[in-house]
Amino acid sequence: MYGVALRMLLGDRAKYVGLIFGIAFSTMLMSNQISIFVGLMSRTASQILDVREADIWVMDPRVEYVDEIEAMTDTQLQRVRGVDGVDWAVPYYKGLTVAHTRGGSLQQVIVIGVDDATLTGVASKMLLGSVENLKQPDAMIMDRAGFEFMWPDEALSLGKVIEINDRRAMIVGICDASAPFATFPVVYTKYSTAMTYIGSTRKQLSFVLVHARAGEDPHALAARISAQTGLKALTWRDFALATVGYYVKRTGIPVNFGITVALGFIVGAAVVGQTFYIFVLENLRQFGALKAMGVSNATILRMVLLQAVVVASIGYAIGIGLCAGFFEVSSRVSINLRGFELPWQVAVGTAGAVLVIIVIASIASVRKVMVVDPAIVFRG
Amino acid sequence: MLVGPSGCGKTTLISIIAGILTPTDGEVEICGENITRMRDAEKVAFRRRNIGFIFQQYNLLPALTVAENAAIPLVASGVPMAKATVTAAAILGEIGMGDHLGKFPNQLSGGQQQRVAIVRALVHEPKLIVCDEPTAALDAETGRIVLEILKTAALAPDRAVAVVTHDSRIYRFAERIVTMEDGRIRSIRMMPSHQFSEVS
Known part of the structure; x- marks a missing residue:
């Protein structure tokens, strides 16, 4: 029945493309903004990271980060x-x-x-x-x-x-x-x-x-x-973290990026959730007919989840590909954008967020399918 | 054939017979098995094995071809789609749908779609075929043809066909006509010998 589930999904081209687009957009926005944030934050510590020979940085006790210098x-x-x-x-x-x-x-x-x-x-x-x-x-x-x-x-x-x-x-x-x-x-x-x-x-x-x-x-x-x-003495790693931490705490940068990432998540969840729900709703009669014909609830559940997973996987692949492509192209176009890249941790984290989106999107739809009365098919 | 005015309980009764609805009272024995005592999973398996469905609105899956739609009950039983479509295609060929195997439901007329639904109801050789207003969406001539096909293809010594209908033009296809009123069976009429029995 899984082949049937995929054919049902692919059969409704508009919604299929809409779902893929929603996930891809959300993935692209979240991974792109988090990567830029991570890149920007690591830039704050770039001078520390470039000095590979030193184990420890010693400074005036009042210094909190690398750009705040109190000379000794x-x-x-x-x-x-x-x-x-x-x-x-x-x-x-x-x-x-x-x-x-x-x-x-x-x-x-x-x-x-x-x-x-x-x-x-x-x-x-x-x-x-x-x-x-x-x-x-x-x-x-x-x-x-x-x-x-x-x-x-x-x-x-x-x-x-x-x-x-x-x-x-x-x-x-x-x-x-x-x-x-x-x-x-x-x-x-x-x-x-x-x-x-x-x-x-x-x-x-x-x-x-x-x-x-x-x-x-x-x-x-x-x-x-x-x-x-x-004096204050910190290992290079601690000093880099302290510098990044200073910018995270004392500037509006994380809030700014956080809002964009949250928007990506919310828009993705809303678009995908609504589209997937409508897709399932429009196929409710078909699911009802399948249940009447003896397809179990468990199989129907797996069919819906398979549709969700396929949409999420393809959308994520496109979105993360676009994000990686963006950094590849942007770093070549402008040297000022060098160092911005897609860390694997961000790719994994975004996959987790997409998983949450698709779970949210599926919950309402799955519930609808699970409770649908097969007798719906006898109602004209 | 199950007949009666709208709201008299025909659909409810046929849903109970098909094991889709559970009765609030009494017991239902279908094909020699008491389905009221079955658990949900057993009922699902029972329906899959023993019952074929023909719906008023056909309920074909729009993304699947004619042959694939007709093969669904076999696929639901675990038969691979490729093998199931071969079986379905053979029956489709017998009822004149051999030229439409690769078409999608939206490329077919209502009568053709109902023929596909008939094959879908037959393909897994069920003991009971349940039809809900099979001619309601069809014109008189197409309805007659569909019923002819249903009668020819579906009737077999070990099989029953239960039809819910408002369409008095197809009464002549019935062996027995069960008339319902206000949720109760009022009469069972034997056709064509017109034997008649009143049920209180």
């Missing part, structure tokens, strides 16, 4: 280095300033100052040049998106010069950094050079990056650093 005195670096279990510790500067191109245009840039000796903290994937080039005078490495933003119609190249705080800065390398939350160009330079870009202040050190000695538990070491220095 450079002596704090030595205090951190003195904590037992620290393999190495290097300074890390992060700030925002304005760059001038030779054409006279202005552009706000994120300046990252890394340790002069080890150059720890530069995004690891170099597209042009090498990290070692930073040791040249006035050298800086720019991220690819920043280069394309500042020189939109030009191929990636080294040797371009910009001015930051009246200081000359020459591009000696181009890297593929993770997209930051605010899509400003990211400029990596030596810590000492970064200090010349921002001017002299009493406190300049944004963070201290720490690598734990082999066999040392990073959480235990972070606690020890905090205890001995009075």
